[in-house]
Amino acid sequence: MKRILTNILYVVIALALGLLLVDIPDEEKELQKISDQSNSSALTDRAVDQAGVPSPVAKEKKAPQKIADQLNFPALTGRVVDQAGILSPAVKAELETALAARENNTTNQVVVVTLKTLGGVNISGYSLELGRYWGIGQKDKNNGVLLVVAPNDRQAHIEVGHGLEGTLTDAFGETIIDNYIVPELTKGDVEGGIKIGAQKIVALLEGDENVKKDIEKLSEFPxxxxxxxxxxxxxxxxxxxxxxxxxxxxxxxxxxxxxxxxxxxxxxxxxxxxxxxxxxxxxxxxxxxxxxxxxxxxxYKNDAGDEGVEDNEYDGPDGDDKGFKGGGGSFGGGGASGRW
Incomplete structure (x- = not known):
């Protein structure tokens, strides 16, 4: 019922604002162009492989590497990749330890990423390609999650692997971003926002019923x-x-x-x-x-000059776990984004 009402609200807002045609944002077009070019390159390479020219392994690596180069992906240095340089060593170590412990208990791979810039690309598309490139999550389970924060672009996103989409739903991800992460980021507490976001993600994945109930309550139709x-x-x-x-x-x-x-x-x-x-x-x-x-x-006043109306104004990284790597998991686009 909530989903139906939400969809109706979106339609009503669109009609009320007179949005008769919604075009694809330029950054999404650019991302799609990059992806299409890479897919085309991969198909061409496979065709050449069948003719017996180059090595199949080298050709399979070429397409994703092209996406990585054009989107300027950071290297996977651990469970916390602080490209933006906004996390203190203590916070990075705390997150690394917590995420490593959860992976040992559940095999779920959760990675926190901060970015200097998205380069004009939509954060959801960037996160999807990053998760695929790194291979976060186990290959047979696709149980990876990325918490991506781009402070200079004022955007955050939770990318969820296929295997966890039933547990960490888009609605839950959106609620975590809007009600836990964004309020802290808005106050300027980037570390606090990232920490509480990671904590809520891990708690949901571990089946913490209290956290789930809190998030479900916040997810109710407002x-x-x-x-x-x-x-x-x-x-x-x-x-x-x-x-x-x-x-x-x-x-x-x-x-x-x-x-x-x-x-x-x-x-x-x-x-x-x-x-x-x-x-x-x-x-x-x-x-x-x-x-x-x-x-x-x-x-409609007949004699506005006789009675003046007073105007009113309304004021209104580097982790310690250098050997960490993705388990080969994949992503299908599930997740949620937010701005502040």
Whole structure:
């Protein structure tokens, strides 16, 4: 039900904003172009191999290496690859030890990655290709996870291998990013965001029921979503019922905007309580409605010059485990991303 409501909300938002055509972002086109070129190169190489020219092994390595070169992949130096240089030695050692222990217990490979830059490429596509190139996870289980943070691009992503997509779902990954990682990154605590993100990922993979329940609660359809859906209906009846429709539209726009602001701001402020978020949505909607009504009354006032209207403003690495390597696992694109 939550998934259906979420999809409906996305459709309503798209219609309300008049998005009739959504094009593929340039960075995704670039990533697809690189991937297509590499696949084409691999097919050509295999055709030449069948004719008995070069070595099959060398040719199979060529395509993924081309992707790695063009996307500037860092070397896999351990379970913590701090290319951005934002983690202290103590934090890196702590993460390395924790992730190594979990792998020994479960065989699940979890790798934390920080990047200097994405080079204009979408972080989800970058993470997918990086996971495949490194081969994170066991080959027969595809049980690898990458937590990728690009602080200069203000983006984070959790890439999940095929074998763990049922445990660490896209919805869970999105919740971890939006409610645990991004709030810390927004406050400037990059190390804290990465640590808590890795902890929640590992806890889910180990079957910690308390953590799972907390994340499931946070994954519930937000109250702002219900408000925005109802508001959209009010907006659509604008031209159906004359002045009543106009009034409904004003209420709808105010409530929709208030819900959208709360939906964006509440997780970043650490506000998780359902009732509290409902109160914030109601307050914002009331303020916006008041502004809209004031402007409407001013517009239709016969003698605006006799009664001035006062304007109101709303202020509004290097790990110690040098021998670590991927187990040959693969990824199919499961995961979640976030920005701050």
């Amino acid at each position: 109250i702002e979503g219900y408000v925005m859906l109802f508001s959209a209906l009010l907006i659509f009846v604008r031209n159906m019922f004359g002045i009543i429709g106009q009034a409904c539209a004003i209420i709808g726009v105010s409530a929709f905007t208030g819900g959208a602001i709360s939906l964006w701001a509440a997780p970043r402020l650490g506000i998780e309580d359902f009732a509290a978020r409902g109160g914030i949505t109601a307050a914002l909607s009331a303020i916006l409605l008041g502004i809209a009504l004031r402007n409407m009354l001013a517009k």
